[in-house]
Amino acid sequence: MDSEKIIETTKLTKAFGDFKAVNEISFDVKKGEIFGFLGANGAGKSTAMKMLTGLLSPTSGEATVAGFDVFTQQEKIKKNIGYMSQKFSLYDDLSLLENIKFFGGIYGLSKEQLNERGNTMIERLGLSDVRNKLLKEVPLGWKQKIAFSVATLHQPKIVFLDEPTGGVDPITRRQFWEMIYEAADNGTTVFVTTHYMDEAEYCNRISMMVDGRIAGYGSPKELKSDFNSENMDEVFVKIARGENYKLQ
Amino acid sequence: MFDRLKGIIKKEFYHIFRDQRTLLILFGIPIVQIVLFGFAISNEIKNVKIAVLDLSKDEHSTQITDKVLSTSYFDLDSYLTTFDEIDDGFQKGRIKAALVFPPKFGETLRKENKADVQIISDATDPNTGTQIGSYLQLQVQQYLMEQELKITSMPPPALINTEVEMRYNPELKSVYMFVPGLITIILMLVCTMMTSIAITREKETGTMEVLLASPMHASIILLGKVIPYLLLSFVNASFIIALGKFIFEVPVMGSYALLIGEIILYCLVVLALGIFVSTVAETQQLALMISLFALFLPTMLLSGFIFPIENMPLPLQIVSKIVPATYFNIIIKSIMLKGATLSFILKETLILVGIFFLLMGVSIKRFKIRLE
Numbered sequence A: 001m002d003s004e005k006i007i008e009t010t011k012l013t014k015a016f017g018d019f020k021a022v023n024e025i026s027f028d029v030k031k032g033e034i035f036g037f038l039g040a041n042g043a044g045k046s047t048a049m050k051m052l053t054g055l056l057s058p059t060s061g062e063a064t065v066a067g068f069d070v071f072t073q074q075e076k077i078k079k080n081i082g083y084m085s086q087k088f089s090l091y092d093d094l095s096l097l098e099n100i101k102f103f104g105g106i107y108g109l110s111k112e113q114l115n116e117r118g119n120t121m122i123e124r125l126g127l128s129d130v131r132n133k134l135l136k137e138v139p140l141g142w143k144q145k146i147a148f149s150v151a152t153l154h155q156p157k158i159v160f161l162d163e164p165t166g167g168v169d170p171i172t173r174r175q176f177w178e179m180i181y182e183a184a185d186n187g188t189t190v191f192v193t194t195h196y197m198d199e200a201e202y203c204n205r206i207s208m209m210v211d212g213r214i215a216g217y218g219s220p221k222e223l224k225s226d227f228n229s230e231n232m233d234e235v236f237v238k239i240a241r242g243e244n245y246k247l248q
Numbered sequence B: 001m002f003d004r005l006k007g008i009i010k011k012e013f014y015h016i017f018r019d020q021r022t023l024l025i026l027f028g029i030p031i032v033q034i035v036l037f038g039f040a041i042s043n044e045i046k047n048v049k050i051a052v053l054d055l056s057k058d059e060h061s062t063q064i065t066d067k068v069l070s071t072s073y074f075d076l077d078s079y080l081t082t083f084d085e086i087d088d089g090f091q092k093g094r095i096k097a098a099l100v101f102p103p104k105f106g107e108t109l110r111k112e113n114k115a116d117v118q119i120i121s122d123a124t125d126p127n128t129g130t131q132i133g134s135y136l137q138l139q140v141q142q143y144l145m146e147q148e149l150k151i152t153s154m155p156p157p158a159l160i161n162t163e164v165e166m167r168y169n170p171e172l173k174s175v176y177m178f179v180p181g182l183i184t185i186i187l188m189l190v191c192t193m194m195t196s197i198a199i200t201r202e203k204e205t206g207t208m209e210v211l212l213a214s215p216m217h218a219s220i221i222l223l224g225k226v227i228p229y230l231l232l233s234f235v236n237a238s239f240i241i242a243l244g245k246f247i248f249e250v251p252v253m254g255s256y257a258l259l260i261g262e263i264i265l266y267c268l269v270v271l272a273l274g275i276f277v278s279t280v281a282e283t284q285q286l287a288l289m290i291s292l293f294a295l296f297l298p299t300m301l302l303s304g305f306i307f308p309i310e311n312m313p314l315p316l317q318i319v320s321k322i323v324p325a326t327y328f329n330i331i332i333k334s335i336m337l338k339g340a341t342l343s344f345i346l347k348e349t350l351i352l353v354g355i356f357f358l359l360m361g362v363s364i365k366r367f368k369i370r371l372e
Helices: A043-054 A074-080 A096-106 A111-125 A140-151 A170-185 A221-225 A233-240 B003-017 B020-040 B059-070 B082-092 B105-112 B126-151 B175-205 B207-213 B218-246 B254-281 B284-302 B315-323 B324-338 B342-371
Strands: A007-018 A018-028 A034-040 A060-065 A081-084 A156-161 A191-194 A205-211 A212-216 B048-056 B074-080 B097-101 B118-121
Touching: A007 A043, A007 B207, A007 B324, A018 A043, A018 A060, A018 A191, A018 A205, A018 A212, A034 A043, A034 A170, A043 A060, A043 A191, A074 A081, A074 A212, A074 B315, A081 A140, A081 B207, A096 A111, A096 B003, A096 B059, A111 A140, A140 A156, A140 A170, A156 B324, A170 A191, A205 A221, A205 A233, A212 A221, A212 B315, A221 A233, A221 B059, A221 B097, B003 B218, B048 B059, B048 B082, B059 B074, B059 B097, B059 B105, B074 B082, B082 B097, B097 B126, B118 B126, B175 B207, B175 B218, B175 B284, B175 B324, B207 B218, B218 B254, B218 B342, B254 B284, B254 B324, B254 B342, B284 B315, B324 B342
Parallel strands: A034 A191, A034 A205, A081 A156, A156 A191, B048 B074, B048 B097
Antiparallel strands: A007 A018, A007 A060, A205 A212, B097 B118
């Protein structure tokens, strides 16, 4: 494995019966980069992500995440990644602190680590006032930031974000991306799925999935020039129409 | 590993104690049920209001009336003078039964050594009606037996004396049946319904996905989610047994250790059922529906709790054979009321163990498939 490549897949495939939800995708993600995983609903994004996070066994192909094999070392992968689902899944009937302690605890953080990192996190987010409030009393935009912080509390090598900005306003989205940058600056690799094309511009590199295959792959700049487009929206439309299946 | 399990259990208790509806189901329902079944719904004949139409008013008719009314079963509503008043009493709901002595009752009895008494019983509720009728009949017969030698010079006819002993529940108290039955039902309610809802809720909110993406093994997650309900079920069962013992005087004849062991076994079975439901249902609502209509009602009706299984038509008898509660109902009644030891209920116990492994096997398999 290339020490620079923290995720690497070769012809990774997931078939449900005859239907190939993910069809021979090959790509790599470099350490510390923000990798955007784009595609319409049903293009196979979630399935691919589930294979990489150890939630789903691939049908064929090869893939390593953080140096571990997705077929045989799922448990080791899980220890090295963070995961945030699209519903910012925290417990509404637990307080902020209880959520932090619970999720940190399932990743095996010690009491001291939990206290220290939990307090740092709460201060950094400026949420000291609400630390003991139940999460249902906390506004949605905050919850999402909390969910991200909780997902990275155990300092994973890679954090997987499944449509993290769905249903929130542009300002909150902007702030959220600042958090993503911060994490990347600290050396965490960020693997993010989204269907907001403007967000694709924020990524170092992206891949676009159409019908289970990767139809576009590279930096936003490269893709825009490859598809002769002004912005990522245009790139996406062209790719979705099936123009120029460039790779694979 | 153990710390993580503890974390999940702790979190689950937060969920339970912070949700009033959950608390209500957990602790409200058992109390309401036991009060309802214990006090309100009673099959016993006690203080039944009757009317007496005595057209003879002789020594025998008054003595029989006195005897009937001296028991705790019957209370006098009124002495009547005409037949029409009987109908009136029934229709107004004042009386449940009437005792009618024809004219010259005593005289006929003395002369012919036989006489008629009419017992009229309200059979809108057939069971109670029949029971009241036979209780009254019994009183009259007892009176005759006591008087036999006095009223007739003839030797008494040959008699076969049947002596009925109501073993295990001499006073025929219905709480004897309801307390064990309620434990069966409530454990089912708590374990199956509450766990299936608790698991599907995490699926709905997406937290299950986050848990599964963590390094925790799926079985630890499940274990952590069901242990709180196991503990609470146990508290519930103890509470019902204590209520039964101290308020309704339902005994525990067998060993407590065996009783506890069997309760834990049954809890495991119904917890496994709850996990199974959660692998079938995607939403809390569906889980609730399945638990209530596909599991709770059949358990209530077919486990032998309310209706005797022997009286059911064959297809229902077959269904009752696959309801785990049927076996537990037998087990718990045997231990509590008959003082049975393990060897008497070994068959039922083994069947429950079998059902548990079957359900767990299927559930774990389904749980994995769902992840695919």
